[in-house]
Amino acid sequence: MPVFGMCYGFQAMVQALGGTVAHTGLGEYGSTQADVTDTGSTLFNGQPESQSVWMSHGDSVTEAPDGMRVTASTPGAPVAAFEDDDRRLYGVQWHPEVMHSTFGQRVLENFLRKGASLESEWTAGNVAEELVEQVRAQVGSDRVLCALSGGVDSAVAAAIVQRAVGDQLTCVHVDHGLLRAGEREQVESDFVDATGVDLIVYDAREQFLSALAGVTDPETKRKIIGREFIRAFEQAARDVVEDRGDDEHPVRWLVQGTLYPDVVESGGGEGAANIKSHHNVGGLPDDLQFQLVEPLRSLFKDEVRQVGLELDVPEAIVWRQPFPGPGLGIRIIGEVTADRLDILRRADAIAREELTAAGLDRDIWQCPVVLLADVRSVGVQGDGRTYGHPIVLRPVSSEDAMTADWSRVPYDVLATISGRITNEVREVNRVVLDVTSKPPGTIEWE
Numbered sequence: 001m002p003v004f005g006m007c008y009g010f011q012a013m014v015q016a017l018g019g020t021v022a023h024t025g026l027g028e029y030g031s032t033q034a035d036v037t038d039t040g041s042t043l044f045n046g047q048p049e050s051q052s053v054w055m056s057h058g059d060s061v062t063e064a065p066d067g068m069r070v071t072a073s074t075p076g077a078p079v080a081a082f083e084d085d086d087r088r089l090y091g092v093q094w095h096p097e098v099m100h101s102t103f104g105q106r107v108l109e110n111f112l113r114k115g116a117s118l119e120s121e122w123t124a125g126n127v128a129e130e131l132v133e134q135v136r137a138q139v140g141s142d143r144v145l146c147a148l149s150g151g152v153d154s155a156v157a158a159a160i161v162q163r164a165v166g167d168q169l170t171c172v173h174v175d176h177g178l179l180r181a182g183e184r185e186q187v188e189s190d191f192v193d194a195t196g197v198d199l200i201v202y203d204a205r206e207q208f209l210s211a212l213a214g215v216t217d218p219e220t221k222r223k224i225i226g227r228e229f230i231r232a233f234e235q236a237a238r239d240v241v242e243d244r245g246d247d248e249h250p251v252r253w254l255v256q257g258t259l260y261p262d263v264v265e266s267g268g269g270e271g272a273a274n275i276k277s278h279h280n281v282g283g284l285p286d287d288l289q290f291q292l293v294e295p296l297r298s299l300f301k302d303e304v305r306q307v308g309l310e311l312d313v314p315e316a317i318v319w320r321q322p323f324p325g326p327g328l329g330i331r332i333i334g335e336v337t338a339d340r341l342d343i344l345r346r347a348d349a350i351a352r353e354e355l356t357a358a359g360l361d362r363d364i365w366q367c368p369v370v371l372l373a374d375v376r377s378v379g380v381q382g383d384g385r386t387y388g389h390p391i392v393l394r395p396v397s398s399e400d401a402m403t404a405d406w407s408r409v410p411y412d413v414l415a416t417i418s419g420r421i422t423n424e425v426r427e428v429n430r431v432v433l434d435v436t437s438k439p440p441g442t443i444e445w446e
C-alpha cells in the first residue's frame, strides 16, 4: 500500500517506523523556505532546490527511520521530507495541499502518479457516465423529485438524474420572489431547453411577501424564509406525488446536490436524516418520506462544473457564483417589500452585467449588492434635492468562502456601475463600496 504522510501524518510515520520526533523548541508556522536536497527524487523530480512551503509544526523529525532517503530540510526541521521507493513510503513535514506551498500540487501528483502508479483516468466524460449509471441502478423505475434552485449543485445533480431516468424526474423550482433578475427564466427556459427536464415552477411570491411584511430583524427574516420555503416545497412535493406518481411508480426519491465537502463536514453519514444540514433555506423536514439520491457526493465544486459542462448544463448556470438560498431577502437591510425588491433587483442586475462585461466573473467569488432601505441620504439630481437609498457593493475574492478579501475591482468598472445604478435606478442616489475582509465582516450583510 503506497503511503504519503503530511505534517502530523509525516511524524506518525516516523514514530511507527522507528525514527525520532523530538521537541526541539524550533516550531515553524506559515510560509517557510525548504531546501530540496535531492531534486532527482520521486516527489521533487525536476523542481527547484529552494521552494516555499506552508508549515504548521511544533515538534520536528530529527532522525529519519532506517531505509528512508531524506530529500528536504528546513531551518526548523532537519528531516522535512523523505521517501523509500521500494516500500512506496513518502512524506513531507509541510502541507502540500495548500496553495502557499508553491510546488505542493506537483508533489501530490508525483506521489499519486509515480509513487502509487495511479493512471490519470478522471475525465468529466467518464465520471458523468458512471454517475448516470449509478443513479439508474439506484432508482429503477420509481419517480424522483428534485428541488432546483438555479445554482450549480442542484442543476448538475438534476442533469445527471435526468440523463439517467428521463421523465421519471420532476424538478420543482420555488419562486419565492427573492430571486434575482432573470433567474426564474434561466431555470424555466435555459435549463429545460438544455436538458428537457419536467419542471414545475411553484409561484410562492405572495406567500413569502406577506409572511415577511413588517419584519426587519435579520434572524427573524431568515427563519420566516426557511419556514415558508419548507411549506412551499412540501406543497409542491404533494402536488408532484399526486400528479406524477402512481401505485406502481411512487415518488420515492429526492435529489440532493450534496458535494464531497458537505459529506466531510457532516461526518459522512447515510440516509434521510442527513438531508443537507447546512441548507441555507432552512433544511427540508425529516418527515418528508423520501430516500436520497446524491450523485455529487464524491465530487468537489470544480469537478461538478466540469461534469455540468459535459452534460450541456447552460454555462450561465455552471459558472454561476454562489448565491444564498434566502436570496435578495437578506440583502435588503430593513423590511422586505415588493418595491424594495424591485429596486435591489435592478441595481443588482446592473452590477452583475458590468462585472461580467469587465471579465471579472471568475476572479470574484461573489458580489452581493445590498440595499440600505431604512437609510436615506441626501443627493442632488437635476435641479432638485433627493433623499434616496444607498446601495452597497460587496465584491469579495475567496477560495472557499471561509475567509474572503474584498476584491480590488478596477476604479473605472466601479465608476461605470455607480453611474449606471444612480442613473437607471431612480430610488438610489449613492453607491458605496464595502472594503472589509472576512473575518471580521461576513460576505453577506445579514
Ligand SMILES: Nc1ncnc2c1ncn2[C@@H]1O[C@H](COP(=O)(O)OP(=O)(O)OP(=O)(O)O)[C@@H](O)[C@H]1O
Pocket: 146, 147, 148, 149, 150, 151, 152, 153, 154, 155, 172, 173, 174, 175, 176, 256, 257, 276, 278, 279, 280, 281, 322, 323, 324, 325, 326
Ligand atoms: N428557490 C428554490 N427552489 C427550489 N429549490 C431550492 C431553491 N432554493 C434552494 N433550493 C434547494 O435547496 C438546496 C440548498 O440551497 P442553498 O441555497 O444552500 O444552495 P447550494 O447548496 O449552493 O446548492 P445550489 O448550488 O443547488 O443552489 C439547493 O441545492 C436546492 O435543492
